[in-house]
Amino acid sequence: MALLEVQDIVIRFGGVTAVAGVSFEVEERQICGLIGPNGAGKTTTFNCISGIYRPNSGRIVFAGQEITGLPRHRMTGLGIGRTFQNLALFRSMTVRENVLAGAHAAGHSGFLASALGLPQVRREAAEAEARARELLALLDLERVADAPVAALPFGWQKRVEMARALISRPKLLLLDEPAGGLNHGEVDELAELLTGIRRNFQLAILLVEHHMSLVMRVSDKVAVLDFGKKIADGTPYDVRNDPEVIRAYLGGGDDHARAA
Numbered sequence: 001m002a003l004l005e006v007q008d009i010v011i012r013f014g015g016v017t018a019v020a021g022v023s024f025e026v027e028e029r030q031i032c033g034l035i036g037p038n039g040a041g042k043t044t045t046f047n048c049i050s051g052i053y054r055p056n057s058g059r060i061v062f063a064g065q066e067i068t069g070l071p072r073h074r075m076t077g078l079g080i081g082r083t084f085q086n087l088a089l090f091r092s093m094t095v096r097e098n099v100l101a102g103a104h105a106a107g108h109s110g111f112l113a114s115a116l117g118l119p120q121v122r123r124e125a126a127e128a129e130a131r132a133r134e135l136l137a138l139l140d141l142e143r144v145a146d147a148p149v150a151a152l153p154f155g156w157q158k159r160v161e162m163a164r165a166l167i168s169r170p171k172l173l174l175l176d177e178p179a180g181g182l183n184h185g186e187v188d189e190l191a192e193l194l195t196g197i198r199r200n201f202q203l204a205i206l207l208v209e210h211h212m213s214l215v216m217r218v219s220d221k222v223a224v225l226d227f228g229k230k231i232a233d234g235t236p237y238d239v240r241n242d243p244e245v246i247r248a249y250l251g252g253g254d255d256h257a258r259a260a
């Protein structure tokens, strides 16, 4: 059984069918790239998996449990972490505080237990502190742990978001264009980081990304969307040589811009 099963999902916005029956699977500890030209339906699919949209039809199953249409705050508890294309950090808080905020989102203690400072709450807080320290070291953020996040370069802020998602120990990490806005050197570092994260945390990653060389370098498999449909699904080698994928990227219709 796959860790994530996306089964024939359809998502419409008024008259626009953004996703027209897409299915694919992500196995445990697999890095899966989700690519396609502009407007192909990648972000919409991603937002459906992370609970922002509910599909009009189709199912999403995670670790054997149907999660179709579950609200996004439930996803973290189930083991799905995510980062955002345009960052969603608390800008005036420090790096460490932002990372710890991810642990609070996944905490099991209720409001009353927290307010009373019960032992379970103190134990959870101590564990979260220890995990935050580990993550800051692993993502090379120790030096800036006490700096406000807004003072950091964009590429570092992206690492903070990743650390925040990882602190809840997800089984699946959803990354929305992690290479966006990064320079060449930073993309190389990101590739190392992603494979390191998979190794260290034994988790699966679903990567929506335009940066083709990054996707081809780190992915075990790649699913390709075009006009809301899946046109290919296979190893980076297979996908790169698939005539329909080549046509989708290079064919160039007038109705949507193509990203090579």
Ligand SMILES: Nc1ncnc2c1ncn2[C@@H]1O[C@H](COP(=O)(O)OP(=O)(O)OP(=O)(O)O)[C@@H](O)[C@H]1O
Pocket: 013, 016, 017, 018, 019, 036, 037, 038, 039, 040, 041, 042, 043, 044, 045
């Ligand atoms: N909220 C929305 N309301 C109406 N149409 C939308 C909405 N979100 C997406 N669409 C449309 O759905 C289609 C798929 O968009 P989506 O953003 O998922 O594509 P994408 O592959 O992520 O593109 P890009 O690479 O440009 O981010 C597009 O035609 C888009 O205009």
